[in-house]
Amino acid sequence: xxxxxxxxxxxxxxxxxxxxxxxxxxxxxxxxxxxxxxxxxxxxxxxxxxxxxxxxxxxxxxxxxxxxxxxxxxxxxxxxxxxxxxxxxxxxxxxxxxxxxxxxxxxxxxxxxxxxxxxxxxxxxxxxxxxxxxxxxxxxxxxxxxxxxxxxxxxxxxxxxxxxxxxxxxxxxxxxxxxxxxxxxxxxxxxxxxxxxxxxxxxxxxxxxxxxxxxxxxxxxxxxxxxxxxxxxxxxxxxxxxxxxxxxxxxxxxxxxxxxxxxxxxxxxxxxxxxxxxxxxxxxxxxxxxxxxxxxxxxxxxxxxxxxxxxxxxxxxxxxxxxxxxxxxxxxxxxxxxxxxxxxxxxxxxxxxx
Numbered sequence: 001x002x003x004x005x006x007x008x009x010x011x012x013x014x015x016x017x018x019x020x021x022x023x024x025x026x027x028x029x030x031x032x033x034x035x036x037x038x039x040x041x042x043x044x045x046x047x048x049x050x051x052x053x054x055x056x057x058x059x060x061x062x063x064x065x066x067x068x069x070x071x072x073x074x075x076x077x078x079x080x081x082x083x084x085x086x087x088x089x090x091x092x093x094x095x096x097x098x099x100x101x102x103x104x105x106x107x108x109x110x111x112x113x114x115x116x117x118x119x120x121x122x123x124x125x126x127x128x129x130x131x132x133x134x135x136x137x138x139x140x141x142x143x144x145x146x147x148x149x150x151x152x153x154x155x156x157x158x159x160x161x162x163x164x165x166x167x168x169x170x171x172x173x174x175x176x177x178x179x180x181x182x183x184x185x186x187x188x189x190x191x192x193x194x195x196x197x198x199x200x201x202x203x204x205x206x207x208x209x210x211x212x213x214x215x216x217x218x219x220x221x222x223x224x225x226x227x228x229x230x231x232x233x234x235x236x237x238x239x240x241x242x243x244x245x246x247x248x249x250x251x252x253x254x255x256x257x258x259x260x261x262x263x264x265x266x267x268x269x270x271x272x273x274x275x276x277x278x279x280x281x282x283x284x285x286x287x288x289x290x291x292x293x294x295x296x297x298x299x300x301x302x303x304x305x306x307x308x309x310x311x312x313x314x315x316x317x318x319x320x321x322x323x324x325x326x327x328x329x330x331x332x333x334x335x336x337x338x339x340x341x342x343x344x345x346x347x348x349x350x351x352x353x354x
Contacts, residue, residue, distance in 0.1 A: 019294025095314030
């Protein structure tokens with residue numbers, strides 16, 4: 001099958017382009033970016049064609065599917081256009097910037113009948129897959145609570161351009177905030193691991209360190225502390241940050257009636273049982289772990305796997321992020337039921353504002 005990668009930044013270069021190129025059932029047919037040098041460089045690296053307008057990719061009948069790797073603020077328009085053009089789509093996380101945009105995407109997907117997946121790669125990581133299996137097997141009894149952390153030095157360190165004093169002056173509008181960029185992973189992962197949906201959140205979303213070139217704090221959260229309540233009675237805490245200037249933090253601890261499970265940055269999962277025995281399980285990670293969402297998408301297209309993350313999962317995450325924003329703004333616990341239907345009723349300019 002012929003696949004085009006739209007957006008030729010760092011994620012395309014390190015994850016999706018190699019993931020497609022190395023899959024035996026796919027061809028990296030084209031890459032697309034309005035910045036010509038980015039498209040040309042990636043096309044040259046993989047001996048494929050370069051396009052500079054998404055319309056040229058979507059209008060090509062030889063393209064079977066597209067992977068959207070553009071900045072977040074372009075996800076909605078690009079995903080909707082791809083679905084309307086009859087292409088199957090893998091969208092980098094998050095699905096969109098707001099629940100309203102997410103709803104527009106879901107409506108387009110329903111009308112098109114095409115496959116839509118979101119690249120929540122942490123669902124697919126070997127450590128998390130192992131943790132989910134152990135939880136389902138009752139390794140720690142009934143899960144009761146959790147705490148999870150996902151933090152690094154900032155999104156500027158993961159881009160082609162790299163950090164610069166004016167990075168957020170130029171890029172913040174396309175990124176959103178730390179919750180869209182980083183927190184979405186954990187707002188998606190914890191319900192997935194624990195078999196529930198987020199029911200309510202309480203959040204503190206401060207700006208503690210990131211600045212514009214003139215020294216003013218950025219107009220977005222760069223740090224977050226969240227409590228999540230799931231509809232199956234499990235609750236927990238999440239720490240999310242762009243301001244971790246040491247080793248990135250990727251730990252998750254789940255507390256159960258018969259023990260405690262810990263998943264860290266290694267593929268190892270540790271279970272400390274109530275009887276004081278400690279067991280270590282090795283998830284046996286393999287090279288190319290970052291390409292797992294791409295390979296999984298192609299496997300689904302080829303009929304070799306079922307989708308692990310749908311567009312609806314992406315929308316659930318957007319609603320949880322909106323609830324966190326409202327909780328911070330209003331200083332209270334927010335139930336997601338309060339947002340029911342709002343993604344259909346409010347405009348982008350209205351959504352999330354009081």
